[in-house]
Amino acid sequence: MNLFDIVGPVMVGPSSSHTAGAVKIGLTARRLLDDEIKEAVIDFHGSFLSTGKGHGTDKAVVAGLAGMAVDDPEIPDSFEAAEKKGISFTFGSVDLGDDAHPNSVRISLKGTGGKTLEMTAASIGGGQIQVQEIDGLKAVFSGDHPTLIVQNDDTPGVIADVALTLSSNNINIATLQLTRDSRGGKAAAVIETDQEIPEDAMYWLAHQDGVQKVTYLSLKEN
Amino acid sequence: MYSSLEKILRRAEEQNVPFWKAVQLHDCRESDITEEQSFERMRSMYRAMLESDRNYDPALKSASGLVGGEAEKLHRAREEGKLIVGNLIASVMEKSLRVAESNACMRRIVAAPTAGSCGVVPAVLISVQDELQIPEDKMVEALYVAAGIGGVIARRASLSGAAGGCQAEIGSASAMAAGALAYLLGADAQTVTDAAALALKSLLGLACDPVAGLVEIPCVKRNVIGAVNAVTSAEMAVSGIRSKIPADQVIDAMGSIGKRMPEEIRETAKGGLAVTPEAQAIAAKIRM
Numbered sequence: 001m002n003l004f005d006i007v008g009p010v011m012v013g014p015s016s017s018h019t020a021g022a023v024k025i026g027l028t029a030r031r032l033l034d035d036e037i038k039e040a041v042i043d044f045h046g047s048f049l050s051t052g053k054g055h056g057t058d059k060a061v062v063a064g065l066a067g068m069a070v071d072d073p074e075i076p077d078s079f080e081a082a083e084k085k086g087i088s089f090t091f092g093s094v095d096l097g098d099d100a101h102p103n104s105v106r107i108s109l110k111g112t113g114g115k116t117l118e119m120t121a122a123s124i125g126g127g128q129i130q131v132q133e134i135d136g137l138k139a140v141f142s143g144d145h146p147t148l149i150v151q152n153d154d155t156p157g158v159i160a161d162v163a164l165t166l167s168s169n170n171i172n173i174a175t176l177q178l179t180r181d182s183r184g185g186k187a188a189a190v191i192e193t194d195q196e197i198p199e200d201a202m203y204w205l206a207h208q209d210g211v212q213k214v215t216y217l218s219l220k221e222n
Numbered sequence: 223m224y225s226s227l228e229k230i231l232r233r234a235e236e237q238n239v240p241f242w243k244a245v246q247l248h249d250c251r252e253s254d255i256t257e258e259q260s261f262e263r264m265r266s267m268y269r270a271m272l273e274s275d276r277n278y279d280p281a282l283k284s285a286s287g288l289v290g291g292e293a294e295k296l297h298r299a300r301e302e303g304k305l306i307v308g309n310l311i312a313s314v315m316e317k318s319l320r321v322a323e324s325n326a327c328m329r330r331i332v333a334a335p336t337a338g339s340c341g342v343v344p345a346v347l348i349s350v351q352d353e354l355q356i357p358e359d360k361m362v363e364a365l366y367v368a369a370g371i372g373g374v375i376a377r378r379a380s381l382s383g384a385a386g387g388c389q390a391e392i393g394s395a396s397a398m399a400a401g402a403l404a405y406l407l408g409a410d411a412q413t414v415t416d417a418a419a420l421a422l423k424s425l426l427g428l429a430c431d432p433v434a435g436l437v438e439i440p441c442v443k444r445n446v447i448g449a450v451n452a453v454t455s456a457e458m459a460v461s462g463i464r465s466k467i468p469a470d471q472v473i474d475a476m477g478s479i480g481k482r483m484p485e486e487i488r489e490t491a492k493g494g495l496a497v498t499p500e501a502q503a504i505a506a507k508i509r510m
Binding site for chain 1: 245252263264267285286324330332333334366369370381382398436
């Protein structure tokens with residue numbers, strides 16, 4: 001938090017958690033997909049489900065998916081803007097369980113280039129968000145740093161490849177978390193960094209043995 | 223951000239700078255930005271506040287249809303000479319409604335400290351600027367005063383209705399606006415904190431009980447009391463009326479009340495106004 005979280009942000013109302021946070025969730029999903037969005041399925045949970053419509057949460061998520069920022073005055077008209085960009089979207093409901101944050105949403109995206117992404121995220125207050133899951137694997141991050149998600153087979157050496165790639169590009173790791181669904185099964189590494197990761201490094205990583213998918217959140221405008 | 227208003231006062235005295243400058247310097251160091259960058263960014267916040275007031279559209283209705291057009295009614299009553307309060311308070315009332323209604327209608331506002339309480343600080347500052355013809359730089363300094371006070375509240379208590387009830391949102395906004403106004407009226411740093419303390423004290427215990435869970439009823443109109451309370455608190459402080467309880471301790475009291483508040487009156491729409499028969503009827507209508 002800094003002073004401009006107290007006086008600020010400039011945002012489209014009515015709610016920092018239900019509107020501004022929801023825009024940021026949509027925008028984060030868009031950046032993670034890294035493909036033109038063709039289709040979006042948006043499933044709301046908890047308070048997002050019960051009071052989302054009155055807060056414009058539906059318009060806010062779609063605004064983010066269409067690339068709008070939290071202060072874009074066109075947010076109320078985001079449905080039209082998304083349709084113009086060729087994004088088709090549907091809304092539904094999901095029960096993510098009692099442990100899930102009340103302001104949670106699951107977004108499934110398909111891109112025109114064939115990429116897919118499933119992201120679960122929560123709006124945790126004051127416009128701040130927390131991504132919870134990527135493609136069904138736990139991946140907790142704020143979206144405030146460049147973030148690399150490597151999905152891989154749970155075999156030795158993958159993390160070493162990642163660390164080597166980052167260090168040879170002079171990139172500092174801010175946080176690192178590792179999860180797996182079972183021993184020898186699917187695993188994921190979530191790495192928040194202080195610098196943007198160049199495209200060729202990502203390409204190299206994606207083609208290493210045992211790496212299934214590399215997803216990257218760039219904070220650069222696309 | 224500072225952990226106490228006392229520390230801001232001490233720092234201001236040690237460095238022989240005004241309250242707002244002590245707030246700015248501390249943030250520049252933490253955020254690693256220059257004083258000029260910081261000042262221009264704060265100026266853009268003030269300009270966005272002016273714009274949020276200017277862009278009010280009385281024809282707009284909120285998503286639920288419950289909010290819209292109220293500021294215009296007040297405006298007309300002012301024009302027709304129906305109101306008994308003077309011009310400044312009438313302006314503060316009207317502007318707090320304009321900005322808070324705009325927020326409910328998905329227009330662009332400045333969260334200060336939150337979206338639900340976004341009408342309070344601009345209503346007070348813009349009205350006083352109009353009244354006294356204050357240059358913009360001074361208004362930006364006043365915003366630092368407001369942000370400094372809000373920052374301490376964020377650290378010692380909370381700025382979120384879900385965590386601390388409406389006292390944490392409208393109460394905090396009112397304290398921020400009161401301190402900023404005292405500064406604009408020429409008060410010293412101690413008097414600024416007294417104004418904030420007096421404002422927050424008067425709104426302690428306020429529940430967050432939004433009808434149908436929306437930032438509409440009673441939120442929009444509570445911006446009016448937050449703003450007017452800021453003016454009366456600053457007026458008391460500049461008259462030499464001190465808060466007998468120091469500002470930091472008032473903030474701690476707000477935090478402790480917030481922690482003891484049942485969940486039903488912390489933004490969940492399960493208590494207070496939100497469960498009155500009328501509110502339930504409204505909620506049922508919106509769901510259909």
